[in-house]
Amino acid sequence: MDMNAYLSMFIDESNDHLQALNENLLRLENSPDDLTIVQDIFRSAHTLKGMSATMGFEDLAHLTHEMENVLDLVRNGKLSMDSFIFDTLFKGLDALESMVKDIVGGGTGKLDVTELVGQLKKIVSGEHTAGAEAAASAAPQAQPSGEAVLDQYQYSVLQQSIGTGHRVYRTIVTIRKDCVLKSARAYMVFNVLEQAGEVVKSQPSVQDIEQEKFDNSFTVFLISQWTADDLKKQIAGISEIEAVEVTELDAEALNALSRPSQPSEPERKADKPQAAGPAGQAGQGEKRPPAAGGAVAKTIRVDIERLDVLMNLFSELLIDRVRLEQLASEIRSAELTETVEHMSRISADLQNIVLKLRMVPVETVFNRFPRMVRDLAKSLNKKVDLVITGAETELDRTVIDEIGDPLVHLLRNSVDHGIEPADKRLEAGKPETGTVHLRAFHSGNNVFIEIEDDGGGIRRDKVLATAVKRGIITEEQGKAMTDEEVYMLIFAPGFSTAEQVSDISGRGVGLDVVRSKINSLGGSVTVRSELGKGTVFSIQLPLTLSIISAMLLKLGSEKYAIPLSSIMETTIIKRSQIHNIHGNAMIEFRGAIIPVVSLAELVDSPDYDDKREEECEAIIIRKGDKWAAVLVDDFIGQSDIVLKPLGKYLSGYSVISGATILGDGQVALIIDPNAMIR
Amino acid sequence: MGEELKVIVFALAGEQYGIEVDKVRTIERMMPITRVPKTPAFVKGVINLRGVVIPVIDLRGRFGLPETEATDTSRIIIVQVNDLEVGFIVDAANDVIDIDSDRIDSPPEVVGGIKAKYLRGVARLDDDRLLIMLNLVEVLNKEEIIQLEQFEV
Numbered sequence: 001m002d003m004n005a006y007l008s009m010f011i012d013e014s015n016d017h018l019q020a021l022n023e024n025l026l027r028l029e030n031s032p033d034d035l036t037i038v039q040d041i042f043r044s045a046h047t048l049k050g051m052s053a054t055m056g057f058e059d060l061a062h063l064t065h066e067m068e069n070v071l072d073l074v075r076n077g078k079l080s081m082d083s084f085i086f087d088t089l090f091k092g093l094d095a096l097e098s099m100v101k102d103i104v105g106g107g108t109g110k111l112d113v114t115e116l117v118g119q120l121k122k123i124v125s126g127e128h129t130a131g132a133e134a135a136a137s138a139a140p141q142a143q144p145s146g147e148a149v150l151d152q153y154q155y156s157v158l159q160q161s162i163g164t165g166h167r168v169y170r171t172i173v174t175i176r177k178d179c180v181l182k183s184a185r186a187y188m189v190f191n192v193l194e195q196a197g198e199v200v201k202s203q204p205s206v207q208d209i210e211q212e213k214f215d216n217s218f219t220v221f222l223i224s225q226w227t228a229d230d231l232k233k234q235i236a237g238i239s240e241i242e243a244v245e246v247t248e249l250d251a252e253a254l255n256a257l258s259r260p261s262q263p264s265e266p267e268r269k270a271d272k273p274q275a276a277g278p279a280g281q282a283g284q285g286e287k288r289p290p291a292a293g294g295a296v297a298k299t300i301r302v303d304i305e306r307l308d309v310l311m312n313l314f315s316e317l318l319i320d321r322v323r324l325e326q327l328a329s330e331i332r333s334a335e336l337t338e339t340v341e342h343m344s345r346i347s348a349d350l351q352n353i354v355l356k357l358r359m360v361p362v363e364t365v366f367n368r369f370p371r372m373v374r375d376l377a378k379s380l381n382k383k384v385d386l387v388i389t390g391a392e393t394e395l396d397r398t399v400i401d402e403i404g405d406p407l408v409h410l411l412r413n414s415v416d417h418g419i420e421p422a423d424k425r426l427e428a429g430k431p432e433t434g435t436v437h438l439r440a441f442h443s444g445n446n447v448f449i450e451i452e453d454d455g456g457g458i459r460r461d462k463v464l465a466t467a468v469k470r471g472i473i474t475e476e477q478g479k480a481m482t483d484e485e486v487y488m489l490i491f492a493p494g495f496s497t498a499e500q501v502s503d504i505s506g507r508g509v510g511l512d513v514v515r516s517k518i519n520s521l522g523g524s525v526t527v528r529s530e531l532g533k534g535t536v537f538s539i540q541l542p543l544t545l546s547i548i549s550a551m552l553l554k555l556g557s558e559k560y561a562i563p564l565s566s567i568m569e570t571t572i573i574k575r576s577q578i579h580n581i582h583g584n585a586m587i588e589f590r591g592a593i594i595p596v597v598s599l600a601e602l603v604d605s606p607d608y609d610d611k612r613e614e615e616c617e618a619i620i621i622r623k624g625d626k627w628a629a630v631l632v633d634d635f636i637g638q639s640d641i642v643l644k645p646l647g648k649y650l651s652g653y654s655v656i657s658g659a660t661i662l663g664d665g666q667v668a669l670i671i672d673p674n675a676m677i678r
Numbered sequence: 679m680g681e682e683l684k685v686i687v688f689a690l691a692g693e694q695y696g697i698e699v700d701k702v703r704t705i706e707r708m709m710p711i712t713r714v715p716k717t718p719a720f721v722k723g724v725i726n727l728r729g730v731v732i733p734v735i736d737l738r739g740r741f742g743l744p745e746t747e748a749t750d751t752s753r754i755i756i757v758q759v760n761d762l763e764v765g766f767i768v769d770a771a772n773d774v775i776d777i778d779s780d781r782i783d784s785p786p787e788v789v790g791g792i793k794a795k796y797l798r799g800v801a802r803l804d805d806d807r808l809l810i811m812l813n814l815v816e817v818l819n820k821e822e823i824i825q826l827e828q829f830e831v
Contacts, residue, residue, distance in 0.1 A: 316729050558713065603715035644731040646714070646724060649764050649818065655716050659724055659731045667712040667726045 007103075010055050012301060014100045017044045019367055021093055026370050029086055038075040043207045045071055048096070057109040060099050066120035067092045073124060088119050154201045154221065158254055161223040166197070168254065169224060169231060172245040174217040179240040183212045189241070192234045197224030216242070304397065307357055314354045315547070315642035321347050322639065322663035351640070355547060359394035362440045362449070365404045366391045369411060369438060376415050383422055383433040384415055390440035395447050399521055399541055403449070406514040410451045410537050411436065413511070418455035418535055428532065430454065446565070447543060452536040458529040460486050470495060487527045491515040519674070522657075524623070548643060550660070550670065551619065552636035555600055556608030559668040561641055561660055566673035568620045573629060575614055587629055589620065594627040597676045602655055608633050623677045630676055643670070680780030687773040687809065688755060691743050696777070696801065696809045703756040703763070705771050708748050725754070725765060732756060734765035740817065741796065759814045777801045782811060
């Protein structure tokens with residue numbers, strides 16, 4: 001069969017596994033003794049190896065195989081992680097990533113991995129450190145044998161359980177030969193087993209069983225309160241199971257199954273049970289998520305293009321819905337109105353679902369940052385902790401695709417310019433390790449992403465001096481500016497405060513690119529800073545880009561829409577309330593003086609002029625902490641509208657941010673609220 | 679004998695023009711156009727073409743010819759060049775013909791008041807009619823529009 005059919009699946013899954021490897025390695029670096037993480041890493045590496053070998057990517061498989069060997073030693077307690085091993089594994093990951101990238105780009109995924117493989121082999125043979133003789137002697141035994149034997153960790157867990165009065169079973173399940181979906185049956189068996197207690201070990205591994213990489217039987221070690229008979233009955237109750245063999249194990253039987261302990265082992269044995277033991281069985285459950293049940297998530301992969309098509313079709317439907325609503329209100333037939341109302345409700349639900357389909361957790365962007373910050377901090381010789389919160393916050397896919405680069409930029413900025421070198425931090429009485437918080441959260445119709453560092457903060461005088469030097473502002477202008485306005489200067493084109501142009505973030509193209517990108521997504525970015533305490537960059541993004549709530553309004557013969565998200569309220573303004581201050585029309589509104597903007601002037605309306613009106617409808621709009629009153633002719637009402645681009649030919653005209661199609665088939669333009677507040 | 683070209687023929691200010699068929703998506707009757715503010719005068723606005731918003735320009739205005747009111751025969755020709763999709767308002771669109779690419783001569787300096795750079799050439803037809811072939815890439819060149827704008831300001 002044509003391998004190309006599987007290529008995209010291979011790429012998707014490889015990326016998933018690489019990401020998992022990356023995350024887990026980072027986790028492991030923080031708690032090197034946690035063997036459950038090693039298990040996870042091992043599983044990912046193992047699957048990756050299998051997949052790439054099947055697809056014929058030999059270098060990929062080869063390198064993964066060597067990494068797996070190292071991991072195998074680690075998970076069996078034959079080798080303890082040190083920084084050399086971590087670095088080598090990370091390098092291996094980088095190589096894997098570049099190979100997968102090459103494959104994505106249509107290449108063959110070939111890469112010279114001999115050096116890395118050599119290093120990994122050295123680790124396996126224990127040559128990388130002088131004092132690793134024990135590991136060296138252990139290496140030959142590390143190859144997994146066919147028999148279902150327990151490693152030291154599993155052995156001690158089981159032994160502890162017997163000690164605390166639980167029963168330990170070895171269960172051998174045989175599935176009928178003619179069973180079509182062996183893995184599904186196995187999954188059902190695991191379900192039963194997990195109800196019964198805690199699965200400690202399975203042979204072959206759960207991963208292999210899920211992928212049907214087993215013959216007809218598998219062996220499971222289980223801690224349970226059930227009796228052997230109950231267990232047997234429950235499992236035999238599942239269809240297509242040929243035989244179940246349940247043996248209760250006592251301490252002696254366990255001993256026989258575990259390998260003879262090695263000289264260096266007693267120490268390990270002594271502290272491992274302590275870690276696992278007191279937590280007891282319940283604690284175990286949390287620590288080791290039920291592998292079979294947890295890993296089988298009920299999701300499907302859908303081509304993003306199909307979702308786009310769905311979205312487009314739905315927006316057509318939405319336009320017709322609005323049209324129908326209009327017709328129904330004109331015709332005034334009770335039956336028609338009822339049907340249309342029902343349809344409206346359904347389509348509102350449908351809209352929610354369609355929009356949700358396009359929502360992706362920001363995690364998909366965030367998950368590459370821990371690694372990036374780690375590498376960055378290492379290369380800058382700084383100590384930085386990245387704390388991520390709210391990674392589950394969801395954003396529209398279009399935004400997700402675009403937000404990565406600006407975030408990379410801001411994070412680099414925080415690590416490079418924000419966090420001070422360790423010695424300076426100690427001098428300032430701060431902890432040696434700097435912290436960068438990356439937060440995402442919902443607020444109203446917006447999602448906020450904040451990047452906060454506890455570094456030196458922005459120095460007003462320095463920013464001003466640079467801005468004056470670069471000709472962005474004059475010295476007089478600078479003196480009159482508030483701190484916030486000064487900080488915003490760092491987003492001005494051609495601004496870079498780093499004294500040293502570093503490889504990392506001082507390229508001078510810097511933050512203005514970040515701001516324009518975020519603006520193009522309909523968002524905004526602000527910065528708060530306190531000298532000596534740190535800096536917070538706050539990015540505000542719209543929840544979705546494709547359907548928005550908007551206020552439709554009339555201006556003479558023309559219709560316009562303004563996004564509801566920027567409208568604070570509507571009001572009526574009398575001509576006499578408008579004052580002229582320094583040539584600017586202003587009104588007093590809730591105790592503040594805010595500018596008055598004539599929409600008719602802004603769009604050069606051919607047949608409406610608010611100057612002729614004694615009383616004007618107005619909407620109060622807000623952008624950040626700036627307000628303005630916009631004079632309009634009449635309100636039509638609030639409506640969900642589908643955003644349509646104006647077409648490339650007309651891009652770059654700033655007053656209009658897009659268009660939408662109204663129920664009558666006419667195009668209405670969407671006013672960019674940013675154009676009204678300056 | 680050169681390559682055979684299929685060409686849509688349309689009329690503009692008394693001249694016959696041609697656009698290659700593969701550049702034309704569809705030809706529409708006049709329909710309501712929504713004005714877009716702060717655009718050059720020849721940009722008439724945007725239309726809703728079966729759910730897609732498409733900008734429309736008046737070719738007369740684009741070439742600096744006097745603009746006239748739309749008539750019954752006026753059409754909007756939707757063309758697609760590279761990733762740009764734009765509608766042209768023309769006086770009439772009435773024919774599809776085959777021409778031999780060998781019979782397209784390079785254009786003289788000015789034809790019918792239109793600068794040569796907007797033209798791909800002039801084709802001589804069998805009945806001795808002249809057909810002016812447009813260079814769509816230049817007609818839709820945005821850089822030049824921006825320059826024009828700056829001159830006007």
